[in-house]
Amino acid sequence: MDAISNDGKILHKKIQGTNASPEEIAQFELRRGDLLFNTRNSRELVGKTAIWDGGDGVIFNNNIMRLRLNSMIAPEVIAMQFQLPLLKQELETRKSGTTSVFAVYYKDLKTLPIQIPSKDRQQKYVQVTKKVARYMAKMQEMASNAEQLTQSLSHKFFG
Known part of the structure; x- marks a missing residue:
């Protein structure tokens, strides 16, 4: 559950290991493109979603x-909608639980107002978001390099 971030990313460093039988692996193994939905957690964390972008041999738990x-449906299009305020509000009305543990079940999800655009629009959306993600990764790398340079200069001048 902790490996799914609030903004729809898989946090690979937080994936925990477990032992599983070949039957369990066959039943619960993730495939690239699977959409993951956090069904049970604290109220604010129920509904976290992400697309599995890792390799083989990873299974998911019962939460x-x-x-x-x-x-015919790009998982990126569905995952993005779970980040939108309208769907988050709809999801909030479907959560049930106690003071510390909330849940959303499949029966609640299947009535969410998910939009399925044409295949062409889905492909365009995926292309554009991948391009933006590449730019963001480059910008983060540049920011990291600038930070390292600043630290190096500070050490040189004041260290």
């Missing part, structure tokens, strides 16, 4: 729902 979409 996660795996949604394996058909080839």
